[in-house]
Amino acid sequence: MRERAPGHGRAPLSHAFFSLLAVVVALIFVFPLYWGLSTSLRNPLDTFTVSGLGLPWVNFTPTLDNWISQLSSVEAQRALANSTIIAISATMLALALGAPAAYGLARFQFSRRMLTNKDLTVWFLSQRVLPPVATVIPFYLVMRTLGLLDTRLALVLINATFILPFVVVILRQTFLDLPVELEEAALVDGASHFTAFFQIALPLAAPAMAATGLIIFAFAWNEFLFAITISSKNALTIPVHMAGAVDTRGVQFWFMATRALIAMIPPVLLALLAQRYIVRGLTLGAVKG
Numbered sequence: 248m249r250e251r252a253p254g255h256g257r258a259p260l261s262h263a264f265f266s267l268l269a270v271v272v273a274l275i276f277v278f279p280l281y282w283g284l285s286t287s288l289r290n291p292l293d294t295f296t297v298s299g300l301g302l303p304w305v306n307f308t309p310t311l312d313n314w315i316s317q318l319s320s321v322e323a324q325r326a327l328a329n330s331t332i333i334a335i336s337a338t339m340l341a342l343a344l345g346a347p348a349a350y351g352l353a354r355f356q357f358s359r360r361m362l363t364n365k366d367l368t369v370w371f372l373s374q375r376v377l378p379p380v381a382t383v384i385p386f387y388l389v390m391r392t393l394g395l396l397d398t399r400l401a402l403v404l405i406n407a408t409f410i411l412p413f414v415v416v417i418l419r420q421t422f423l424d425l426p427v428e429l430e431e432a433a434l435v436d437g438a439s440h441f442t443a444f445f446q447i448a449l450p451l452a453a454p455a456m457a458a459t460g461l462i463i464f465a466f467a468w469n470e471f472l473f474a475i476t477i478s479s480k481n482a483l484t485i486p487v488h489m490a491g492a493v494d495t496r497g498v499q500f501w502f503m504a505t506r507a508l509i510a511m512i513p514p515v516l517l518a519l520l521a522q523r524y525i526v527r528g529l530t531l532g533a534v535k536g
Contacts, residue, residue: 286504326488337406345414353422
């Protein structure tokens with residue numbers, strides 16, 4: 248008879264344990280989403296009286312009144328439109344400015360005594376740890392001077408400013424991982440650095456740019472501090488609209504849950520549509536041959 252290898256019988260048990268652990272962890276993270284969906288389908292009275300797991304048709308009769316009320320609200324429609332326009336515009340502006348800057352840091356050497364590539368990269372990286380609250384008053388004064396308070400343009404410029412360093416740091420490493428020989432061959436054939444960037448480096452870095460764009464889109468979409476400081480009515484965004492579910496009567500959980508799910512739908516759909524590019528972008532340069 249063939250002898251069983253030592254530890255062979257423990258492998259399926261170990262696999263089952265880690266699979267069960269993965270399921271438990273997934274349920275922990277999914278449960279808030281389920282509870283938000285369950286709460287959004289309840290009427291106000293059921294929000295406080297339903298017991299158990301809050302299963303629709305089991306613990307309560309679901310209703311779409313909260314969804315209809317929120318989606319038909321002028322404030323909600325304006326907030327959703329503002330967030331979409333601001334997040335997309337800030338993302339495009341940050342990518343348009345950050346990609347050339349990242350390419351310059353990756354391909355050119357700054358040899359001045361007080362300014363090197365490493366210094367510039369560290370400076371860009373340091374902007375990601377700068378507390379936004381430290382710049383609220385200066386930005387407010389600047390926008391008031393320019394007459395841009397409560398405008399989408401103000402929030403686009405502010406969001407693009409804060410997500411730009413993230414673009415530079417991520418795409419710089421992407422361009423460093425790309426084979427420079429392709430660009431050198433193009434330069435030998437008479438192409439300029441601009442041509443090599445736009446026609447060779449940029450298309451090769453497209454997956455990484457898609458992944459970076461999705462990440463900074465999420466940052467701009469979720470931004471709350473400047474949205475509530477700079478805007479007052481016309482430029483209110485989804486995060487500020489969500490905070491409006493708290494009034495003198497307390498937290499209106501049924502509206503809060505509905506608004507939270509509405510705020511999550513666009514980024515989730517975008518992530519699902521761009522997941523192929525996200526995987527390619529995040530793994531670009533991970534394997535060297």
